[in-house]
Amino acid sequence: MLARMLIRSLHCSKFQCLSLRGFITVTPQQVLKPGDVLRKARAFTEEDVLQYSKVSFDSNPLHIESAAAKDVGFQGPVVHGMLVASLFPHIISTHFPGAVYVSQNLNFKFPVYIGDEIIGEVQATNLRENRNRYLAKFKTRCFKNGELVIDGEAVALLPTLTAEQKQQ
Amino acid sequence: MLARMLIRSLHCSKFQCLSLRGFITVTPQQVLKPGDVLRKARAFTEEDVLQYSKVSFDSNPLHIESAAAKDVGFQGPVVHGMLVASLFPHIISTHFPGAVYVSQNLNFKFPVYIGDEIIGEVQATNLRENRNRYLAKFKTRCFKNGELVIDGEAVALLPTLTAEQKQQ
Numbered sequence: 001m002l003a004r005m006l007i008r009s010l011h012c013s014k015f016q017c018l019s020l021r022g023f024i025t026v027t028p029q030q031v032l033k034p035g036d037v038l039r040k041a042r043a044f045t046e047e048d049v050l051q052y053s054k055v056s057f058d059s060n061p062l063h064i065e066s067a068a069a070k071d072v073g074f075q076g077p078v079v080h081g082m083l084v085a086s087l088f089p090h091i092i093s094t095h096f097p098g099a100v101y102v103s104q105n106l107n108f109k110f111p112v113y114i115g116d117e118i119i120g121e122v123q124a125t126n127l128r129e130n131r132n133r134y135l136a137k138f139k140t141r142c143f144k145n146g147e148l149v150i151d152g153e154a155v156a157l158l159p160t161l162t163a164e165q166k167q168q
Numbered sequence: 169m170l171a172r173m174l175i176r177s178l179h180c181s182k183f184q185c186l187s188l189r190g191f192i193t194v195t196p197q198q199v200l201k202p203g204d205v206l207r208k209a210r211a212f213t214e215e216d217v218l219q220y221s222k223v224s225f226d227s228n229p230l231h232i233e234s235a236a237a238k239d240v241g242f243q244g245p246v247v248h249g250m251l252v253a254s255l256f257p258h259i260i261s262t263h264f265p266g267a268v269y270v271s272q273n274l275n276f277k278f279p280v281y282i283g284d285e286i287i288g289e290v291q292a293t294n295l296r297e298n299r300n301r302y303l304a305k306f307k308t309r310c311f312k313n314g315e316l317v318i319d320g321e322a323v324a325l326l327p328t329l330t331a332e333q334k335q336q
């Protein structure tokens with residue numbers, strides 16, 4: 001396992017447990033605890049879909065051609081599910097640079113269209129220290145107008161539980 | 169559920185069951201059956217990682233800075249796991265344009281470095297007709313030098329079981 005391999009090879013670093021406070025948006029020196037939620041809003045553009053198609057080679061017509069998307073009952077071209085789901089590692093690594101992704105489960109429940117305002121959300125559910133790093137389990141969800149469009153879980157190995165203060 | 173929603177809204181199209189043959193690479197008019205494997209090789213470049221970082225906003229230093237990657241025990245910058253995993257929808261939609269992704273589970277077991285030759289593989293494990301579309305379950309795996317680096321499962325809704333002949 002990647003996590004186990006890393007845990008073995010990691011050098012130790014000191015971790016000082018700071019006072020725990022719940023947080024929705026992160027402020028300096030806040031320490032992640034179970035239940036805490038980190039969020040990021042994003043609307044994907046036609047250019048995003050084009051650039052993602054290029055880098056992933058995924059040129060499924062559903063993402064590019066209105067007619068193909070409408071043929072299967074969509075309202076128009078659909079943003080690649082894996083591009084929308086990239087919000088999760090983005091949120092995690094923004095607050096915990098150096099985080100190593102261990103696993104991600106994704107259920108694509110409803111389509112995301114170009115221009116839709118999406119809220120990506122990761123919620124810590126379990127945190128376990130292991131040799132001065134932290135194995136963190138998160139609920140990972142995306143919402144559109146309050147409706148759950150992607151549901152899943154992620155596990156990442158964090159270098160610390162103290163979240164970076166920068167906001168994106 | 170996306171699948172159920174789509175199944176409800178789809179218009180019907182005729183499907184004629186052709187003779188089934190196992191296939192590793194797809195030739196014209198081959199019909200997918202359980203056990204069949206579709207593969208795609210790819211080596212990710214530094215430019216791929218840069219472009220993916222831009223479109224996903226995921227600028228975790230592990231993917232960009234050698235020192236940060238080496239700090240956690242990697243040999244160098246690591247390709248984003250979600251970019252490597254994009255091989256799966258790419259393979260499926262290349263052979264079945266119009267396929268709708270329903271779910272994807274991913275376990276990132278070992279790091280993928282820039283330049284590594286990766287074989288992405290999807291293997292059909294279960295195929296179920298539903299109102300003239302097909303709910304297909306796949307084992308999804310990536311290998312590096314024969315070693316399993318990503319393991320998982322995907323479910324997609326296919327417009328047909330007859331694979332397109334184009335190779336990529």
